Structures are given as structure tokens and as C-alpha cells.
Amino acid sequence: MPLIERIQHLDEVRAWRGTIQLEGVYTAGVAGERWLRGLQEGKIYGTRCPRCRYTYVPARRFCERCLGPLGKDTWIEVGPSGTLVSWTRLHVAPDGTRQVPPRTLGLIRLDGADAVLVHELIDGQEWTSGMRVEAVFRPPAERSGSIRDLLGFRPLSP
Amino acid sequence: MAGRRVAIVGAGMTKFVRRALETGQELAWEAASKALESCEMTLDQIDAVVLGSAPDAFDGVHMKVEYLSPGAGAWGKPTIRGYVGGGTGVFAAIQGWYHIASGMFDTVLVVCEEKMSSCHPHPQAAFNYIFDHTLERPLGPNLLWIFALEMNAYMTKYGLTKRDIAMVAVKNKRNAADHPAAQLGDPHITIEDVLNSEVLAWPVQRLDVSPTSDGAVAIVMAAEHIARRVTNKPVWVEGVGWSLDTQYWTNRDLSYPTYVEEAARKAYAMAGIREPRKEIHIVEPYDPFDYKELHHLEGLLLADRGKAAELIALGIANRDGDMPVTPSGGLLGVGNPIAAAGLMKVAEIFWQLRGEAGKRQVPGQPRRGLAQAWGDLMQVGTVIILGI
Amino acid sequence: MERWVYPVTSLRPEDVEQKRVCTTRTPLRGEYAWDAGVAVGRFLTELKAGRLIGRRCRACGRVMIPPRMFCEQCFRPTDEWVPLADTGTVITFSVCTISWDMRRLEVPEVPAVIAIDGASPGMGIMHKLGEVGRTLEEILDRVRIGMRVQAVWKPAGEREGAITDIRYFRPLED
Ligand SMILES: [Zn+2]
Ligand SMILES: [Zn+2]
Numbered sequence A: 001m002p003l004i005e006r007i008q009h010l011d012e013v014r015a016w017r018g019t020i021q022l023e024g025v026y027t028a029g030v031a032g033e034r035w036l037r038g039l040q041e042g043k044i045y046g047t048r049c050p051r052c053r054y055t056y057v058p059a060r061r062f063c064e065r066c067l068g069p070l071g072k073d074t075w076i077e078v079g080p081s082g083t084l085v086s087w088t089r090l091h092v093a094p095d096g097t098r099q100v101p102p103r104t105l106g107l108i109r110l111d112g113a114d115a116v117l118v119h120e121l122i123d124g125q126e127w128t129s130g131m132r133v134e135a136v137f138r139p140p141a142e143r144s145g146s147i148r149d150l151l152g153f154r155p156l157s158p
Numbered sequence B: 001m002a003g004r005r006v007a008i009v010g011a012g013m014t015k016f017v018r019r020a021l022e023t024g025q026e027l028a029w030e031a032a033s034k035a036l037e038s039c040e041m042t043l044d045q046i047d048a049v050v051l052g053s054a055p056d057a058f059d060g061v062h063m064k065v066e067y068l069s070p071g072a073g074a075w076g077k078p079t080i081r082g083y084v085g086g087g088t089g090v091f092a093a094i095q096g097w098y099h100i101a102s103g104m105f106d107t108v109l110v111v112c113e114e115k116m117s118s119c120h121p122h123p124q125a126a127f128n129y130i131f132d133h134t135l136e137r138p139l140g141p142n143l144l145w146i147f148a149l150e151m152n153a154y155m156t157k158y159g160l161t162k163r164d165i166a167m168v169a170v171k172n173k174r175n176a177a178d179h180p181a182a183q184l185g186d187p188h189i190t191i192e193d194v195l196n197s198e199v200l201a202w203p204v205q206r207l208d209v210s211p212t213s214d215g216a217v218a219i220v221m222a223a224e225h226i227a228r229r230v231t232n233k234p235v236w237v238e239g240v241g242w243s244l245d246t247q248y249w250t251n252r253d254l255s256y257p258t259y260v261e262e263a264a265r266k267a268y269a270m271a272g273i274r275e276p277r278k279e280i281h282i283v284e285p286y287d288p289f290d291y292k293e294l295h296h297l298e299g300l301l302l303a304d305r306g307k308a309a310e311l312i313a314l315g316i317a318n319r320d321g322d323m324p325v326t327p328s329g330g331l332l333g334v335g336n337p338i339a340a341a342g343l344m345k346v347a348e349i350f351w352q353l354r355g356e357a358g359k360r361q362v363p364g365q366p367r368r369g370l371a372q373a374w375g376d377l378m379q380v381g382t383v384i385i386l387g388i
Numbered sequence C: 001m002e003r004w005v006y007p008v009t010s011l012r013p014e015d016v017e018q019k020r021v022c023t024t025r026t027p028l029r030g031e032y033a034w035d036a037g038v039a040v041g042r043f044l045t046e047l048k049a050g051r052l053i054g055r056r057c058r059a060c061g062r063v064m065i066p067p068r069m070f071c072e073q074c075f076r077p078t079d080e081w082v083p084l085a086d087t088g089t090v091i092t093f094s095v096c097t098i099s100w101d102m103r104r105l106e107v108p109e110v111p112a113v114i115a116i117d118g119a120s121p122g123m124g125i126m127h128k129l130g131e132v133g134r135t136l137e138e139i140l141d142r143v144r145i146g147m148r149v150q151a152v153w154k155p156a157g158e159r160e161g162a163i164t165d166i167r168y169f170r171p172l173e174d
Helices: A029-040 B024-038 B064-072 B088-101 B123-130 B143-158 B162-176 B191-195 B224-230 B258-271 B290-299 B308-313 B338-354 C013-017 C037-048 C136-142
Strands: A015-027 A044-049 A054-056 A075-078 A081-092 A098-110 A117-120 A132-137 A150-155 B006-014 B048-052 B079-082 B107-115 B199-202 B214-223 B235-244 B282-284 B368-375 B380-387 C023-035 C052-056 C080-084 C087-093 C095-098 C104-109 C111-116 C124-128 C148-153 C166-171
Touching: A015 A029, A015 B123, A029 A044, A029 B024, A098 A132, A117 A150, B006 B024, B006 B088, B006 B224, B006 B338, B024 B064, B024 B107, B024 B214, B048 B064, B048 B088, B048 B338, B064 B079, B064 B107, B079 B088, B088 B107, B088 B214, B088 B235, B088 B338, B088 B368, B088 B380, B107 B338, B123 B143, B143 B162, B143 B199, B143 B290, B143 C087, B143 C095, B143 C111, B162 B191, B162 B290, B162 B308, B199 C136, B214 B224, B214 B338, B235 B258, B235 B338, B258 B290, B258 B368, B258 B380, B282 B338, B290 B308, B290 B368, B338 B368, B338 B380, C037 C052, C095 C136, C124 C166
Parallel strands: B048 B079, B048 B107, B282 B368
Antiparallel strands: A015 C023, A044 A054, A044 A075, A081 A098, A081 A132, A098 A117, A132 A150, B006 B214, B006 B235, B107 B214, B199 C095, B235 B380, B368 B380, C052 C080, C087 C111, C087 C148, C095 C104, C111 C124, C148 C166
16 A cells, blocks of 8 residues: 555646745844944944853843843943954855855954854955954944944954 | 652743834843742753744744743753744643653743744734645635634534624733733723724634734743742642644634643643532633633633633633633733743743732632643644642 | 733834834745645646545545545555545635735635535635625625535636636535
């Protein structure tokens, strides 16, 4: 008693096509709202848990290690320079096409932070882990309270 | 009773709102930290975490529980996500129970969250994808269809009127007026308000339906030796049950939730309950739509088939009645952040049995309560019985 | 218990629309090709030919629609195809006045579960009713549970092997 009836003709193989059409509209949250407004002013903030001695970037409202609150007194400015922890170069776009020119993304540990931030690496040719980098912001008039208010990170000018 | 004794020792929640500034993570943290604070426990005293959340499509975050985990205290801890659609909130508490009853863990933090406001153009849209992709979705269905079809089948079979059913919405929205977390409490709502509200999918009208909401709820569960140390008012898990009906919903008897009965019978057997109508003092049945409360009371064997509306009409289901039903205000009144709403019902029984429900407190020192949720493609029943 | 309720920061629609708070918008657009599978694949082929079919499980005797290659009750393969009529009985219906994204519809839709003649009792499929009126009142006047209905098919040349090859079910005059 076969479970599968053999399909004799390929044109009988059917698929129903459909699209899932939704849009996510995400609020940044209590901490995220304040953090993005900081970027808009050209500042990068972290929150430092006094119990765990760990500084989160982007800033968070609570510490995931001890679940304690991270109130206003825990906000500190970090960066704008930092150390490149790791990097990658993307040659393929999300839709599978070639990415020309390639994009470079890095993990940056901003000075004063423990957590690393992921962002674009720009204005550079050679990237090596451990090198010093600095944040590059959009001109103030173009900022909107978005992670894109940061254009990316470039090699720290000596 | 199977396994070790397990108690709920703490509970906390966020207010339920239409749209919160807080992220899902922050909502989870608000509820989780309140629950821990309520029993004066800290995260390092928690052995494991159970997270409940309904479809990822609401928050618009895939692997939602991994995303939520920092706010739920799951950092570096054994963590699991239970997911049975709308049944998730009660199921998460059941999972917390078996984590501890099994002997594997002594303390579990159970957190349920939903942030439906992220989903555009309307959270309703996320439900389009529960329908069969080949045989149903091409017809352009929406979620209300399935409820409306079930409600009509139920009304017609038992000769119930819209008025019979609207009484549930009135009772629950009035009860919710006394709930500090409620989104839609209304002490003055009348049956006429419900009957005159906009028709969405007849017989379903606007005020027959719970709102979409953002919110989170958390409870702390503990093994007996810990529970007695943490609190002098532990609320014990006496019975649990869950069951799933066929996904072929158009092949089912839509007028009766067999799966709820199956879940309830398991829970009653475990709790040693022979006469549920006498032995259950408070009920929090799942009420995303007003008729569902009636449907579920019947499935829970707390009313004869087609007769649950009489409990409402005669005032038996009121807070000061013989068997208070949804004293919290339910999904219709407090709000419906899906998974969180189910766990809110468990938390309500916890507060009621401890005598801590404030203005909503049911008189007569109730000793045993039941919370139930329901979900997936209208096919799962999840039941928990709590007692002191 | 008021102490254990966290007062969330509630936003109004205009807070988002007028960008008083930072939001990020991302379309979640996925395109899928869902394989119809063995049972439904055959069902679609029959729809194109203007026929409804079901599957019988000899162990429990049920004739099932939508058809499946296994019986979920007996947990064994089903045994044979059974031709069904394109008539049936309305198990339940609704009159829907809004779209999936909560916009008002000019003419309500009438979704229904229809038990198909020739299948076991209570075996229904979801579809829509038509020729039953254009307003809520008209439709409620004409449609009732238990009403006999028949499929209205697209012309053979327009059928594509889809559930929509049946335009709708209309009342059967007997
Ligand atoms: Zn900490
Ligand atoms: Zn069978």
C-alpha cells in the first residue's frame, strides 16, 4: 500500500504561488529611542551595569546578566574611536546578485565599551583586526534618529 | 499526582496597550523583573526559563524567543519556547510545571510576550498565513472568517441570540475596569453598545472581539522545598492538560470544542476532581471573542452544551456569583497580546487565590481556580488548575 | 497586585505617523511556491476538469475532503479516490464586511463551510457563497445553515487547477 502515488507526468507537479506581504514598523524602545536621539546629536552612548561592570552598546534599558535596570545614571558616552575586532567583505547582495562594489562590514569595540557594534567600514582599503577606527557621522541636517545617522567607521587618522 | 509538587510563587506584568514604545525585549524585562521582585527573588536563583510567544509575524522578528531572551532572564540558562498559537500562554505555565515536576529544575521563570503593533498594515494580516496555502488562501480569507463561521455554527445549533452572547463582552469589559493593566475596561458598557457596534464579519461585531495589544506577563514557579521558603502563600499546580484536534478544521464539529474537553478531562483527573462545577471556584476561560468564553465553559464541562449563556444571564458568572468567570476582565477587557493574555489568566488565578486581586477580588476565599487557553488553527486546548 | 504591573509607555498613532518617536520600517516580503503535494495535486487536476474528489480510508470508512493520502485518525494510508458531487449543504457561513487589512468592503463576502455530497457527514471545505444578495440584510434573509448549494464553475477554458476554479456555491433550487 504505497503512501505516495507516482506522478507520471511532470506537468502534473503543481505548486501554488503566493506572497507574504507584511510590513514591520518597529519602535526603538525606551533605551533605543534615547540612543538614536544621541546619534542624531553625533554622540554614541552605552549603558554600564554597575553590578556586572559591563558596558552595552547600543545602550540598553536593563542588564541581561543580572536583569537589573540600567537607569539614566548608567548612561555613558563611548567612542567615537574604537578597535576593529573582526571584518568581512560582501560580494553577494541579499537577493543573490553580485554586490558591486563590495561592501565591508566590521565589528567595532568602541573605546569604553565591552559589547561590539556592527557597522559599515568606509574610506579604507586594507582592514586588519586590531586596527584603530573612528566613527563617521552624516552631516547634522541629514540625520533622522537612525542607525544610518552613522555612515560607518574609517581608519583612525594618526 | 505526577512528579514533584510545583507552585507559582510570583507574578508580574506590563500594562496592555495598543502600541508600546517599549521593544518586545523591554516588555519581557518589565514583566520578568516585576515577577522576580514580587517574590523577592533574583535572576541567579532561577534555574531555567520558559518563553512563550505567538507567531513571529506579529513582532516581525524571526526566532522571536531568541530575540526576547535577554529580557526574559535567559542569558546563560536552559531556555525553551513553547508554541501552540493562542494556547501558548497557559501552555508556557504547563511547561514550567513539567520542568520542575520532572526533577530537572527547582525554579523556572515563565515569560510570555507579544508586540502586535509592529505588524502592518494590521496585525490581523499576520493571520492570513494560518490558512491552507493552496485550498483556502486563494479565496482571500481573513481571520475573522473562521471565528464568524464557528460562532454562527454555535449560535444556530443551540438557538442562541446575539444578545445572549453580548452579555459576555459586557461582563468582561466591566470587570476589566478594575484591572490596573487593562486596555479596554469600561464600567458603563451596555449590551446595546455591543449589539450596535460595527459589523465586521457577521455575526461578529466590533465589540465581540478582543483588541490587538502589546504586553508581557511573567510568573515564577518553584519546587515545593523552595516555594515554602520563598512565600507563605504558594499557589500549587494541581492539574494540567492539553490536547490538539485535527488541522482539517472544515471537517470538525464547529459547535463544540472537543479538544478543550480532552484537555480538561486530563487536568481534572490529575487534580482528582470529579465534580468540576462544584470543585472549581473561579474560571478564566479564553475569551478572544465573547462566544468563545461560552464555548470554552462548555468544553470545560462547567456548563451543559448550549447552556453556558445561562451562567452569564443568571449572574452566576459575575465576580460575586457562585462561579465567577473571567474576573480579570479577560482578553475582551484587559487586552489580547496573544501569549501574554493566556499567562495573564494564570496570573489572575494566582492573585485571586492569594487574596491579592484588589478591587477584582472574588469574595468567599476561593481555593481552586482554572485557567484555559485555546489556539493554533482553532484546535488546541490548554488547561491548568491551581489551588491553595 | 497593582505593584506588580509595569506602566508601559503607550503611543498614539500620530506619535509614529508624525515621527515623534524613531521607528524603522521593513517590508517582510517573502515569495513562495508551495508544492500542492500528492493528494491536493490530484484534487487540483480534478478541479480543472470540473470535478470534486475525496479519499476513502477503508479502516474507518471515512470519505475525506480535502483529500489526504493518510488518515490522521487511523494513522495509515488512505486507500482510494472517490468521485464526489459538486453539491452540498452549508454547515456554517458568515457575512464579512471587511478585508484582511480591515478596510470596508462595498459588497460583503459570504464565506461558508460546505459539506460536500458523497463525502462523510460533516466533511466540509471552505468556500464562498454567491447569488445570495448584496447587503448584509439581503444575505441574512436568503442564507441559512442547512441550505443546499451547488458549485458555480468557471468556464472550462478559464480553469487553471485551483480552488478558485469554483467561483462560488449558489443556492440549489429543489
Ligand atoms: Zn548586570
Ligand atoms: Zn481512517
